[in-house]
Amino acid sequence: MKNTDDKLISRNIKPTAMRELVFDILTEQTAAISLSDLEQNFQKSDKVTLYRTLKTFENKKLIHSIDDGTGSVKYALCAENCQCNPHDLHVHFFCTKCKHTYCLNDTPIPSVTLPLDFEIKTINMVVKGTCANCKE
Ligand SMILES: [Zn+2]
Ligand SMILES: [Zn+2]
Ligand SMILES: [Zn+2]
Structure with missing residues (x-):
């Protein structure tokens, strides 16, 4: 658990048993997971607590959320120094066969040219x- 705690603390997240568990589950994933996917990992799950945990992680930039067009938001771990700025962001890949959403961490989003006075937020x-x- 030590390693997990360090990672949480480095993002200013106070380690709790629940947060450690959720973080460990996220670390094991090869694809991004939704709140209901996460819920499957718990026998007695409290969706509200899980949701709050994800939101805390997202606010602290430990994870990022992905809108893959399926209607359910997916979450995946951020790279170590990610600040979730537009230039930190990478392309996501949705497989239409297995329905998994992957982070393509080595594929940065191509730069987008915007009209005057338009500003990118995300x-x-x-x-x-x-x-x-x-x-x-
Ligand atoms: Zn990020
Ligand atoms: Zn696939
Ligand atoms: Zn991603």
Whole structure:
């Protein structure tokens, strides 16, 4: 648990048993997970507590949320020094076969040219297709 605590503390999050658990589950994921996916990991789950935990993590930039167009928000861990600025953001990939959403951490979002006086706050870029696991 030590390592988990360090990671939480480095983002100014007070470690609690619940937060440690949620963080560990997020660390194990190969794809982004939704609140209901997360809930499956708990036998007696309190959705409100889980939701609050995710929101705390998101506010502290430990995780980021992804709108992949499926209607349920997904969450994934941020890179170590991520500040969730537009230039920190990466492309997400939604596999239409297995319905998993992946962080393409090595694929930065291409720069976007905006008209005068338009300002970027956030960018959400989702590429759809088939992932390596689903390739025929
Ligand atoms: Zn981030
Ligand atoms: Zn797939
Ligand atoms: Zn991501």
